[in-house]
Amino acid sequence: MKATRIVVLLVLIRFFFSPSLRAAEPWDAPFAGNPQAILEAAKRIPVPESQPVLILLEQHEIAVDEGGRITSKVRKVFRMANADALEEWASVEQEFQPWHESKPELRARVIGADGAVHWLEAKTIADSPAQEYDQSIFSDRRVIRAPLPAIAVGAVVEYEITIREIAPLLDAGEARRITVYDGVPIQRFRLSLSAAKNVPLQVVSKLIPDSAIRHGETRSGEEWECDWGPLELRKNIEGSLPFDVPNFPYVAFSTAKSWQQVAARYETIVDQQTRTGDLKPLLQGVDRTQPPLVVSAQIAARLHKAVRYTGLEFGESEIVPHTPDETLKRNYGDCKDKSSLLVAALRSAGLKSYVALLSAGFDTDVDPNLPGLGVFNHAIVYVAAAPPIWIDATSAETRVGDIPPADQGRLALIASKETGELLKTPESPAEVNRSVHIIEMHMSGFGPGEINEVLEAHGSSEARFRQLYDGSDDRKTKEELERYAKRDFLAKSVDQYAVTSRSDFSHQFRLQVTAKQAKRAFTVQDEAVAIVFPSLVLRDLPYPLSPGLFGTEQEDKTQARKRDFFFSEPHTTEYCYKIYPPPSFKPKELPRSVDLKFGTAEYKRQFQSNSDGTVDAIFLFNTGKRRLTPAEFQELRDGLRPYTSTSANTEMIRFVSEASEDVALGETGKALKLVRAAAASHPEDLGAQVRQSRMLVTAGAVE
Incomplete structure (x- = not known):
């Protein structure tokens, strides 16, 4: 009776994990299908006219062994539909990390429109250092690349890449994500995932129908399978999505038991690397009796001065920070090096501090239920004070206590054995990320006038202006301000200027500039005109909210938004103009003032004549809350449309001789x-x- 049950179970498992009952295609078996049959079957599938390729099959096979090592195989079969993307699709490549991955195995064939088969030759496969998009990063990552032979319109390409880990990325477990890019037609997507019995495999899928997913257990371990298609071609990609809303379908998995296990393991790595070292360069002269925020700021300032951002990511240094002595001796380090060094210094100063790992950026965040290393791309610092202090050790322009927008609202792993789950980093509201421009326009009796501007910035706006204008480099600062004055004020030259030094956090960032012979304030015999720009307060809006500012007036043709909208950087921007007319001149009729509210967002245009003859023009925009529903987004977009059109970019304040x-x-x-x-x-x-x-x-x- 027991044997019968086992046989029945095995039969059910084989059925459960067998390919779906859809009709077999000639490309289902790797590199075995009849070339002519493949061509004919591919031709029968219609391809949208605008699409350069048709992906007949995208297949992923992933296996995790008892040691946590992952073997991944990806196979694609696609037909070239037109010549537009021949160059883009004419090669295949795969990056790898030699310290824990073997060299990828690559094979490919191209079936020409005439049925001839052209195999990829091993001698045409290049093995070279991977190109680092960040020029300040140096690593031993490598990439294999190969040109596909005889590729042409009508050809069918089949390739397969296999990558094997020789050691897991982290022995406590890792996490990965396989994204389905459905911006091109995909006839069938398949993914099979298996793990040994001792591996605590966890899997999450997003935007994939439940009917396409099957999972269960076998004698050797757990298996999970996705068989989906044809996929509906994505016609519209919505940007500015919240971090918990994926833009593309994906399957993600992890091999770690818990976040606590991963956090404790990484804490051990950090502690081992930072337990020794001479920290005097960072601690000398620090007043440790001050509040934690002040002490942290003093130490961070010394860190930024002593260590520039440059990464050496050779071997396990991809995830293991260098020691404090190594980093200080070299005077450079990447995010984990600088964060670990800062943590060591803060601890020496009596502050309970930890490295925090996160996926910085504005795309889909890590899955909170999938513990493992591999999905994080950045390291910052967490100080367990009251309130907690977050520090990005790579952002010298960001005030301690603030973190850059790309770090805000992201799920972070505090590298501590006390960590049980991910912690969301703080988000600064629009009122905190504020910039105020006070502009005085002094009109001359005849010709161009003089314009004085004072800018004060706070929050992430402050960090952005500190990056743009480095007050410690006088020559560079003057060049930047000369360009600005000539572009925005049509000025002949800059007379006086003063800019807060990038590293001076004793007060808020402040910029003062005087532009001479500025044609934005111009006087002729009996008339004078001052040109102001209401649209400046809207220039940081993303494209979906302000297409007119980007020269596009076709907003009405776009589809209604379906998912929530998310500001990458909530902010408040204010421009306050005070216009001093020429002697014995008075203002003509002023433009209409408006004060509009769209939910929590606010837009203001205020014009006012004063008793002393001057005119005030005040423009303000506050984005309000960070996340908007589709209805709230529509309300804001429609409300701002009259003020983001090309015709609304400028206003002329006219004066006439009394x-x-x-x-x-x-x-x-x-x-x-x-x-x-x-x-x-x-x-x-x-x-x-x-x-x-x-x-x-x-x-x-x-x-």
């Missing part, structure tokens, strides 16, 4: 008094003197 109006009304004597008074009070103003001379002529002619 004397010229008096002359037009026949009150020449009154006009003469005005211009005489203006000329007497502004003897240096050539325009005022000229107007007095003209008025004398006019008065004489009348008499």
